[in-house]
Amino acid sequence: MHRIRKLLSIVCVFALSMIVFSGCGTESGKRIVRIGHNQSTSHPTHLGLVAFQDFINEKLGDEFQVEVYPSELLGSQNNMVQLTQTGAIDFCVASNAILDTFSKNYEIFNLPYLFSSTESYHHVMDDKEVTSKIFDSTSQAGFTAVTWLDAGTRNFYTVSKFIEKPEDLKGLKIRVQQSPINVRMMQLFGGSATPMGFGEVYTALQSKIIDGAENNELALTDNGHGDVCKYYSYDMHQMIPDILIGNNEFLNSLTDDQRAIFEEGFELINKVQREEWEKGVEEAKKKAEAMGVEFIYSDIKPFEEVVKPLHEEILSKNPAIVETYNAIQEYNVLYPGKSGNTETKVENKEVSVSEVQEGDAE
Numbered sequence: 001m002h003r004i005r006k007l008l009s010i011v012c013v014f015a016l017s018m019i020v021f022s023g024c025g026t027e028s029g030k031r032i033v034r035i036g037h038n039q040s041t042s043h044p045t046h047l048g049l050v051a052f053q054d055f056i057n058e059k060l061g062d063e064f065q066v067e068v069y070p071s072e073l074l075g076s077q078n079n080m081v082q083l084t085q086t087g088a089i090d091f092c093v094a095s096n097a098i099l100d101t102f103s104k105n106y107e108i109f110n111l112p113y114l115f116s117s118t119e120s121y122h123h124v125m126d127d128k129e130v131t132s133k134i135f136d137s138t139s140q141a142g143f144t145a146v147t148w149l150d151a152g153t154r155n156f157y158t159v160s161k162f163i164e165k166p167e168d169l170k171g172l173k174i175r176v177q178q179s180p181i182n183v184r185m186m187q188l189f190g191g192s193a194t195p196m197g198f199g200e201v202y203t204a205l206q207s208k209i210i211d212g213a214e215n216n217e218l219a220l221t222d223n224g225h226g227d228v229c230k231y232y233s234y235d236m237h238q239m240i241p242d243i244l245i246g247n248n249e250f251l252n253s254l255t256d257d258q259r260a261i262f263e264e265g266f267e268l269i270n271k272v273q274r275e276e277w278e279k280g281v282e283e284a285k286k287k288a289e290a291m292g293v294e295f296i297y298s299d300i301k302p303f304e305e306v307v308k309p310l311h312e313e314i315l316s317k318n319p320a321i322v323e324t325y326n327a328i329q330e331y332n333v334l335y336p337g338k339s340g341n342t343e344t345k346v347e348n349k350e351v352s353v354s355e356v357q358e359g360d361a362e
C-alpha cells in the first residue's frame with residue numbers, strides 16, 4: 001500500500017506537470033475539463049463523475065473533453081482545492097470539512113449531531129435556499145460549489161476496541177479531517193485528535209501512529225482501513241457532505257447554453273452518486289464483514305451530550321450561520337429520525353442571533 005502511494009505521488013507529479021505544460025486545449029481545439037477527486041474508480045463519487053463525463057462529451061463533445069482524475073492523482077484534497085482556485089484544474093471534490101478554512105459558512109455542516117436523520121440531512125442539502133448562500137460564499141477565493149455528494153455518516157473505528165461510550169476514546173489517537181471543528185470535537189469526546197489528509201490514514205493505522213479513525217463504511221473497504229481496524233462503532237457523530245467545486249473563471253467563461261447543459265450535468269452527478277451511494281454502503285458492510293470487521297451500535301445519547309456545547313460555541317463565534325442552523329432545525333422537526341440508535345436525535349432548538357451574541361458577550 002505504501003509503495004502504491006509512493007507510485008501514485010510520482011504519477012501525480014507527472015500528471016500535474018503534463019497539465020501545466022499542456023495548457024487547456026487539445027489538438028482538436030477542444031477545451032479539456034479536468035476534475036480531480038480522492039476516491040477509487042469503483043467509488044460512487046467516481047461513478048457519478050463518469051456519468052457527467054459521458055453526458056458532457058455526448059452533449060458538448062465538439063467543444064469540451066471531460067477528464068476525471070481519481071485516487072489523489074492530482075494531489076490531496078487540500079492541494080486539489082488550491083489547483084481549482086488557480087484554474088490549474090477546473091473542478092474537484094472536497095469534503096465540506098476542509099472548506100471551512102476558505103469560507104466560515106461551511107462550518108455549519110461540520111457540526112456533530114447537526115441532523116436528526118438522514119432524511120433531514122438530504123432535504124437540507126437539496127434545499128437551494130439553504131445551500132446557495134454557502135455554495136456561493138467562496139467567490140472571492142476563486143471557486144463556487146456546484147453540487148453536493150453523499151458521504152454517509154461518520155463513525156469511529158479502531159485497531160484495538162469498540163468505542164461504545166465517549167470514555168472509550170480516552171488516550172486514543174484518532175485521525176480526523178483537517179478542520180478546527182473536528183479537533184475541538186475530539187477534545188470534547190476526550191480522545192486525542194490527529195488531523196491528516198485522507199491518503200495518509202492507511203499507513204498511519206498500519207504503523208500504529210494512530211489508534212483509529214472515523215469515517216463512513218466505504219473507508220473500510222475502498223481505502224483498506226478494514227485491513228487494520230476490525231472494530232467499527234456506529235455513534236453517528238457527523239454527516240459531512242462532499243462538495244463539487246468549480247473554478248470561477250471556467251464557470252463564467254461558459255455561454256448561457258453551455259452553462260445550462262453543465263448544470264444538468266451537475267444534477268446528474270448528484271443523482272447517480274446518491275443512487276450508487278446507497279448500494280455502495282450495503283456492499284461495503286458485507287465486504288468489511290468478510291474482512292473480519294465487526295459493527296456495533298453504540299448508545300448515541302452520551303456522545304451527543306458531550307459534544308453538544310460545540311453548537312453554541314461555534315454559533316456564537318459565527319452568527320452568520322445561525323439562520324442556516326435554524327432552517328436545519330425546521331427540517332429536523334419534519335424528519336425526526338427513527339427510534340432506536342441507528343438514527344441520531346437532536347433536541348430541536350431555535351437559536352436567535354441576539355441570543356448567541358449575548359452568549360458571546362458574557
Ligand code: GCU
Binds near residue numbers: 093151177197214219
Ligand atoms: C470521506 C469523504 C472524503 C474525505 C474523507 C476523509 O471519504 O468522502 O471526501 O476526504 O472522508 O476522511 O478525509
